[in-house]
Amino acid sequence: MYRPFSFRQTQMTHSSVTLLGTKGGPAIRPGTPxxxxxxxxLGGKTIVIDAGLGVTRGICDAGVPLTGIDAIFITHLHSDHYLELGPLIHTAWTAGLKTPIPIYGPEGLGAYWRGFLASMEADIALRIADEGRPDLGSLVELQKLEAEAFTLFDIKVSAIRNQHPPLADSFALRFDHQGKSVTFSGDTAPIEEMVDFAAGSDLLIHEAMLTEGIAALCARVGNGDDRLRIHxxxxHSSAQEVARIAARAKxxxxxxxxxxxxxxxAFTQEHWIEEIRPFFDGMLHLGRDGMIIEF
Ligand SMILES: [Zn+2]
Ligand SMILES: [Zn+2]
Known part of the structure; x- marks a missing residue:
């Protein structure tokens, strides 16, 4: 007995996640997410989780002004998760950002940010002198993300290292506020720790892979050897493994x-449903760009 997918597009409320970008990997082609x-x-705050290509447009399309971002988290340093971080901050700056944004990310994110500032040095200097804007470099408060729990605003943030080789610094994140809770898996192979980490959350947002789609994908975009398939x-996590984790986390x-x-x-909603439903019978959202999920 399959339950229908939820494709609700409703007004954003206090506790929601909008999936701005939903494809795995950095390449885009005509028609792709x-x-x-x-x-x-959550808790009256607006937090961006990962900043892959398209994040800036996605935030605006979600009806959120770029000056309304309270914090940003980068789960790991694969380009499909932070390629547009610099352009996002720069564009927020030209849209009137005046107060610093805390940005949490792995070791190495500082080098990216400094490199971005250097690449745009002439433009930034021009706009400071010509338009009277604040120093862009001062609008980012970089914080190193560790496996830890801390309070941001009045939201409890928890991070654990997931399993995403060859990267060692790759994190799953959980956010809790007054009984509302959401967990993001980040990019990861299925890990036992995710069950306890996500337990008690209202919503688990997990990466997922359709195992039978991998061979075709590698034939299409791989480099001719089997490195992409092995990676x-x-x-990453097969949809079946994700369903088992979600069920065990309840x-x-x-x-x-x-x-x-x-x-x-060649792969449709039905393929994903077939992988998930034997193991998980809760509410299932098959992500697509712009989908709003309330919790
Ligand atoms: Zn990724
Ligand atoms: Zn990754």
Missing amino acids: MPTSSLLR LERS VPALALHHLIPSDDP
């Missing part, structure tokens, strides 16, 4: 994003 980014609304299989709702494959017409 965009790489990974999500917008969390996918050891660093989360009432599961959203799949970072979908691999995301643009192969």
Whole structure:
């Protein structure tokens, strides 16, 4: 007995996640979804999780002004999760951002940010002198993300290292505020720790891969050897494994994003449902760009 997908597009409320970009991996082609980014609304705050290509347009399309971002988290340093971080901050700056944004990310994010500032040095200096804007470099408060729990605003933020080789610094994130809770898996192979980490959350947003779609994907975009397939299989989670984790964590709702494959017409909703439903019977959201999930 299959339950229908939820494709609700409703007014954004206090506790929601908008999936801005839902494809796994950095490449886009005509008609594909965009790489990974999500917008969390919780406790009156607006938090961006990952900043893949398209994040800036996605935030605006979600009806959120770029000057209304309270914090940004980058789960790991794969380009499909932070390629547009610099352009996002720069564009928020030209849209009137005046107060610093805390940005949490792995070791190495500082080098990216400094490199971005250097690449745009002439433009930034020009706009400071010519338009009277504040120094862009001062509008970012970089914080190193560790496996830890801390309070941001009045939201409890928890991070654990997930399993995403060859990267060591790759994180799952959980946000809790006054009984509302959401967990993001980040990019990861299935890990036992995710069950306890997500337990008690209202919503688990997990990356997912359709195993039978991998061979076709590698034939289409791989480099001719089996390195891409090996990376996918050891660093990502099959939809079946995700369903088992969600069921064991007893989360009432599961959203799949970072979908691999995301643009192969041979694989449809039904393929994902077939993988998930034998193991998980809660609310299922098959991610697509712009989907709003309330919790
Ligand atoms: Zn990724
Ligand atoms: Zn990754």
